[in-house]
Amino acid sequence: MRTVNGAAILFFFHGGTWLPEVAASRNIVAVATVQAGSGSTAYARLFDDASRFPALLKEAESQAGIHFGRDMLGEWSAGCGAIRQILKAPDSYARMDGALMIDGIHSDYVDGTPGRLESKIGGENLQIWPLLARDAMAGRKSSMVTHSKVFPGTFVSTTETTDYLLKQLRLARRAVLKWGPMGPQQLSEARAGQFLLAGYAGNLGAPSCRPIAQSAVFLKWLR
Numbered sequence: 001m002r003t004v005n006g007a008a009i010l011f012f013f014h015g016g017t018w019l020p021e022v023a024a025s026r027n028i029v030a031v032a033t034v035q036a037g038s039g040s041t042a043y044a045r046l047f048d049d050a051s052r053f054p055a056l057l058k059e060a061e062s063q064a065g066i067h068f069g070r071d072m073l074g075e076w077s078a079g080c081g082a083i084r085q086i087l088k089a090p091d092s093y094a095r096m097d098g099a100l101m102i103d104g105i106h107s108d109y110v111d112g113t114p115g116r117l118e119s120k121i122g123g124e125n126l127q128i129w130p131l132l133a134r135d136a137m138a139g140r141k142s143s144m145v146t147h148s149k150v151f152p153g154t155f156v157s158t159t160e161t162t163d164y165l166l167k168q169l170r171l172a173r174r175a176v177l178k179w180g181p182m183g184p185q186q187l188s189e190a191r192a193g194q195f196l197l198a199g200y201a202g203n204l205g206a207p208s209c210r211p212i213a214q215s216a217v218f219l220k221w222l223r
Contacts, residue, residue, distance in 0.1 A: 008070035009060060010100075010219065011053075013043055013079030029219065030068065032060055040081030040106045040125075047082060050089035057095075072098040072142075072222060080104030087128045098142035098194075098222045105129055105145065105165070107156045121156050121164055130168040136195035137169070142222050143195050148202045162197055166190055173199065196221065 009030040036042045047053055061067055073083045073096055080101055087093045110120035129145075136143035145165070147158035166173065173188040188199035 007066055007068050008072060009057075009064075009068040010072045010074050011056070011060075012074040012076075013082040014076035029072075030060070030064060032056070034079075034082065036082070038078060040078045040084070040104075043075075043079050043081035044085040045081075047085040047089075050092070053086045053089065053092050054095075070097045071095055072100070072219075074100040074102070074219070074222075075104055076102045077104055078106065080106050084125060084128055087132060096141065098136075099132060099144075100218055100222050101143075101145045102218065103146060103148055103150075103158055105158065105161045107161050107164075109156060121160060123164075126161060126164055129165050133165060133169055133195050137193040139193050141194065144218055144222055145197045146200060146218070147197075148200050150202065159199070162199070166197065169195075171197075173197075 007030070008028075009032065012031060012033045014033070014035060034043075034046070036046055057068075057071065073086065075083050083099055083101065084105075087096065087099075105126065107121055107123075107125040132141065132143050135141040145162060147162045149157075149159060151157045151159075169190075169192075171190045171192060173190050176186055176189055178186050185201040186198055187201055190197040
């Protein structure tokens, strides 16, 4: 199997109709997409067997006939369950160079619903993200997270999970006000090394999904 300098592949997990192939082609990146239904748990279950992702990567290289020098993960919304599960395996974590989380990360509330005064976030599903972010901050990997203002009610909002992440990292958001590519308005960001977190306006389904259209720009940053 030959090695092609700069050859990269993106494994993208999402439950929508958007086509990540468009973003990948604009960045000259091979892409493999996976849809597993609704809910992050459905995506996590795909990789309960830690050997499944390395086998998927090996198959992709076999089909392409090349060894990829840069391996990346991407997701929209519930697809974060797949990335979370993949990165729990030390071998898979070591091989991954970058990860893009669009309108993720997801988690649940300790008591199943938000609290009246203060919500308690279940931390088990959030443990891998500070590790990834710290490696990105140190320049060992690349990591980008975007979130909207959607408040689902039945599970933790992406604003809450990113607040949790920034607290773990001891990073603060800075306010920004600018139009991103293809329309969504960016309101905040936190950046350190190769870690970037961007917050967008939008508290309804359609507006919150507009950052998906920016994925070509996001992927370019991740590379």
